Amino acid sequence: MGSLTPLQQEIRRLAKENDTVILAHNYQPPEIQAIADYIGDSFGLCQQAQHIEEETILFCGVRFMAETAAILNPTKRVLIPDLKARCPMAAQLPPKLIREAKQKHPDVPVVLYVNTTAEAKAEADVVCTSSNLCTILQALNTNPVIFGPDGNMAEYARHICGYDIIPIPDHGFCHVHVTFSFDPQTLAWKQEHPDAKLLVHPECGWNIQEQADFIGSTGQMLQYARDSSASTFIICTEVDLVTRMQREIPGKQFIPALDYAVCKAMKKLTLEKIKASLVHNQYPVTVAKPVADKARSAIQRMLDLSSPKD
Template sequence: MTQEDLSKKISDLKEEKNGIILAHNYQIPEVQLEADHLGDSLGLARKSSEVDADIVVFAGVDFMAETAAMLNPEKKVLIPDREARCPMAGMLPVKLVREAKRDHPDAAVVLYVNTLAEARAEADVTCTSANSVQVVNALDEDEILFGPDRNLAWHVEQNTGKEIIPIPEDGYCYVHRMFSPEDIRLLKEEHPDAEVLVHPESAPEVQKLADYICSTSQMLGRAEKSSADEFVITTEVGLVHRLGREFPEKNFYPVLDEGICREMKKHDLEKVYRSLRDEKFVVEVPSEVAESARRATERMLEISS
């Protein structure tokens, strides 16, 4: 089927089944364009709770769909490709969280939403890259267990003055780990007037070269309000597609064209269509896990509202 045919079939199924499509900023352009709501993990978590829908097709990775399922037990949450699993989330099994809590009984546990639900059920509160500093600053504790991304933990420590203990010791996003200071310097030589926007999952030496440290949603906001015409974008290339589409008068340069999340790109329009048509693959979180993880997520939403 052509993209136009698929789009028409998806539109008809959404109306028939009262369904919506949520898509992360790192999705391929065709899926971005088909989404009812496009955004980062925090924005999509909020949107999943606000929408009037019976079925939510989540074009993202596993932990994102789990968040939507936890927040909306009355809705059927689907993921088009069940192999869309975040490697970083898999670096923090619940066993490691429990061990860290035993070793640091007075510490607050803040887990990045890029973590599987079972681990998040052990957290006091979750966070995203957009609100991590705000969440940690809102806590009374000065000692924070933070996982799974070590680079985001470093960013939080620099901006809160609290003792941040990363769990695991070296959790990381393989895409953001690709970026080097030399990549940015080369682009700045070519485009000296460009603003450098860096995602906080990047290494500290890369963050230090940023004009602004930004989540994906914050990069969109910065591009909109900045007087600059050029931007060096230090995150997954999917966001560059959206930036170029929404701000065609400006130029956006990805630090690496190879900065691609293979797991995010597992979804395509055909899979979105089949997911909605066949109502699979259903994302389910055990009720006892969901209840605890939902509390940590809801606390995050309260702090960042």
């Protein structure tokens, strides 16, 4: 990362003065990644959030991520610079739908993708991220499982992890990742670059996942690209993971499969809003204790089941 602009330097100074740690998701733009203390995928951010010692966590991501940080580290103040930064997929699974599914299938465990509201997580037996869905299902080792909200991750669970899924809702999706399924350019790159590795996020449709050389979370894709002996990679996820790869892994070529795969919710945040957040302590993200306590046990179960065993 090059040198910081005066505004970025001011943000870093304010963060230090205010005893604040800045966490950023891989889908944040480069100028925000540059001022973060930690950049990662949802799972990595959960792990970080749990052990932060600073007084305040400023979360550069979408609201469910900031909520997860507030749930995991309830004594800290959690801020998000724009309250409108909300993942549309998280809104597709209201808690009522989960309660109905539990009534219909009383002995079936509920596994929820981390891209859900705190109230939804409070209804879950265990949470998962795109990096650990198979690990969680293998640990539960029961069929079927109620899973939501992403229908493409449900396909991943069926085909890759080998488990039967009862999806809630019927067709949940991320509008950014489904576009890869419908634009012929996604797979046309592979013909242009036959030696390139196709790296695919499991929120993409199964028709793209089944062509992949590797399916994983943004953090796992980054690691795969670092470790691989290949020199060219076609990336099926949000464009700013690609800008991070281009920046951090010199000497290799990273092609965004669709350069318009942009998550507008993630892009609500700007450096100006982050500065305002630090100056005015805005906007606090809180979760009511009864909800947070239940959601925490589902998130903690994920962390426990995902940690390496001796």
